[in-house]
Amino acid sequence: MQEVEMMPYILTSRLDDQAQNFFESMRNAYFPVGRNQVPAHLMLFHQLPYEPDTLSYMETIRSEVFAAEVTRLFFLGNGVAYAVESEQLNALHTTIKKHFHHVLIPQDLQGYRPHITVQNKVSPQTARDTMAMLLKDFEPFTMDILGMDLWRYLGGKWDWKAFYPFDKL
Template sequence: MPAPPPLILTLQLDEPAFAFFNALRKKHFPANINYLDAHLTLFHHLPNNSAIPELLEKVAREQNIMPLEITAVIKLGRGVAYKIESEVLKQLQEYLKKQWQPWLTPQDQQGFRPHITVQNKVAVETARTLYEQLSANFQPFTAAGTGLSLWEYHGGPWQKVRDYDFRPSTPPN
């Protein structure tokens, strides 16, 4: 019997941010390899076992919707992404990383540099042109992380396992 597929964990984005990034991805990511909607990956390869969703359920119950700052357009060599900054997101990712340390691949053990890729695996010149276009009028903006999504990786396409929605932010008293 084959081993179950590995899991991928992503951050859910609020609807306006998701629509913005997904439109760019659909326009600029090579269609023949664009299996996915826009996403922000927290972990690329987790074991497919019950400890993962159990912890995610707990985290989602305790985590408020989080602010995200989209601070720059960045070059990926053969692609383009948007840099995301959020102390809350970094703390959440670091917490999960500590819980899952024995299972992490070298890629997931590296430093966390949150971003949303809108183009990848194109010619360097194509990527440079898009980077220049998107950078020309870029203004930093805000978005929100609204939950987590757990996926199974099937060698290209991803299959959603479950969403874990964060609690709505509560206004200060």
């Protein structure tokens, strides 16, 4: 386990309650028991520096609440996720990426493919079966992005630290 002072921040998008409840129920249904240690989430960054400057910078981000489209399901090899599309979400990610570019890990520097994982760490066949089942009833839908949540990574579990709300329309 990493030393506590070395454990980074994680940044996620805050979903509206209906979407959060939906994805949480999907995760609870399809994620392997014992491996589902964190809430359903739309990741922005896997590692931001654990330092006061990160908190200060997050306070400067301004946005209005915006819509994001859940457009399709996709196969992860050992799991299933819902793809999310939003120009505003991509712009937000780009803005934050530019600020932290010099300290980001390779995973956060690569192309941003927003998604919400509802199953992971299963056999490819189990994932294919889940995908086939979920595709039967899937219809694209819209959700609202209400702000950003900052978490502290604790070697598996996450500890919620702050919410940065967006302005209501």
